[in-house]
Amino acid sequence: MILFSESIMNKTINILLSLFYLCVNCVSVSQEWNTLDVYAFQTLTKANERWIRETENRLEKNCDKKIQSLEKNVKELSKQVKQQALYQEHTEKLELIVREQEKTISKLKVERMHIKKVGTVNRNVLVPTEDEREKVRTTEGGVLRQPGVKQCIRSFMKQKRLLSPTTLQPPITSKNIAFYAYMSKSTPSISIQYPIAFDIVKTNNGNGYHASTGVFIAPETGIYVFTWTIREYSNCRHSTQLMVNNAAIGVIHVDTGSSGDMSGTGVVVTHVNTGDDVYVRTYVVYNNCQIFSDIAGRSSFAGWKLS
Numbered sequence: 001m002i003l004f005s006e007s008i009m010n011k012t013i014n015i016l017l018s019l020f021y022l023c024v025n026c027v028s029v030s031q032e033w034n035t036l037d038v039y040a041f042q043t044l045t046k047a048n049e050r051w052i053r054e055t056e057n058r059l060e061k062n063c064d065k066k067i068q069s070l071e072k073n074v075k076e077l078s079k080q081v082k083q084q085a086l087y088q089e090h091t092e093k094l095e096l097i098v099r100e101q102e103k104t105i106s107k108l109k110v111e112r113m114h115i116k117k118v119g120t121v122n123r124n125v126l127v128p129t130e131d132e133r134e135k136v137r138t139t140e141g142g143v144l145r146q147p148g149v150k151q152c153i154r155s156f157m158k159q160k161r162l163l164s165p166t167t168l169q170p171p172i173t174s175k176n177i178a179f180y181a182y183m184s185k186s187t188p189s190i191s192i193q194y195p196i197a198f199d200i201v202k203t204n205n206g207n208g209y210h211a212s213t214g215v216f217i218a219p220e221t222g223i224y225v226f227t228w229t230i231r232e233y234s235n236c237r238h239s240t241q242l243m244v245n246n247a248a249i250g251v252i253h254v255d256t257g258s259s260g261d262m263s264g265t266g267v268v269v270t271h272v273n274t275g276d277d278v279y280v281r282t283y284v285v286y287n288n289c290q291i292f293s294d295i296a297g298r299s300s301f302a303g304w305k306l307s
Helices: 006-126 130-136 149-162
Strands: 138-140 143-145 178-182 200-205 215-217 222-233 237-244 247-255 261-272 277-288 300-305
Touching: 006 215, 222 237, 222 247, 222 277, 237 261, 247 261, 247 277
Parallel strands: none
Antiparallel strands: 138 143, 178 200, 178 300, 215 277, 222 261, 222 300, 237 247, 237 277
């Protein structure tokens, strides 16, 4: 049996104790590192979550701004498309007016040529030719005799009876230039600066008013009176202008408020030249809803020339 000395035993015990303490410290350090790793992971996770939330908020705000910008662009484009459609419709109406005026001018030229022919016939009846004078001249005591005035008048009346009764048209005078028209039904929503057509014509002496476009073309130069009535109902409002060519001469505004039914009338006295266009249109602002017209109250347009 091998025997160890006391010193060797002590050294051995010290070595074993040192190893034991070393192992205990290693376990402690490992636990501390594990604790530090968990804390760092949690801190990093929270930072990542905060960054994700901030990124989502930024993206959401940017998306909202882009959506609002796109909606605004879409509204502006829709507005421009509607205005282009209105301009095109107004251009087509003006082209229709031009064609109607060309037809009227052609008819007037034909009537003028016919009137000239009738005037020539009348002059030939009233004024005898030189051959006719020679035929009726007789010598009585050296005095020349010519047919009297009564004979010329009888010849003219006989010639007049042979003419068609529709050949001579009474001229248009200031006493019979007048028009009155109203809307047959309520209009749909009307946009800015839109000419209003009053399609039911009750009076049109002088044929100056055109129902398809709502434009009165003055047959004569002079002082005219124009009046227009606009009816609104149930939270609708409109400002309307009386236009002479491109100049606004008068304006009225009708607003029913939250509810109600009311009408507004404008009256203008102004000088108009031959061929000027007179019409009613909506103003550039203050337009909402439709303009009403039914058996309970009409939206109308009228005018006449002062004598």
